[in-house]
Amino acid sequence: QVQLVESGGGLVQPGGSLRLSCAASGSVDSINTMAWYRQGPGKERELVATITRGASTNYTDSVKGRFTISRDNAKNTVYLQMNNLKPEDTAVYYCNAAWFNGMPFWGKGTLATVSS
Helix, strand or coil: CEEEEEECCEEECCCCCEEEEEEEEECHHHEEEEEEEEECCCCCCEEEEEECCCCCEEECHHHCCCEEEEEECCCCEEEEEECCCCHHHCEEEEEEEEECCCCEEECCCEEEEECC
């Protein structure tokens, strides 16, 4: 099993920045892909960004050029740097990890609110 704990959410004004962190513990050697998802008010959960163990990344179109996902394999931690935040980025952000065999694990989420 893998345990994931997110941190770094909060309240920020439009145009501001936040950095989310997700620390993994447990059977981390079997983790391949890590990802960030989000669920905004009244919306379905959506994939925001992914990063493989080899550091290949992918982003949903709405965050390209503003968000950066990174990963420190030595610390078993994945980050999401969010810049130029917009009100529509307001959501609970969830960390996800997947083993090489596809087994998924989820964190409990951290709330990011973008408002003036």
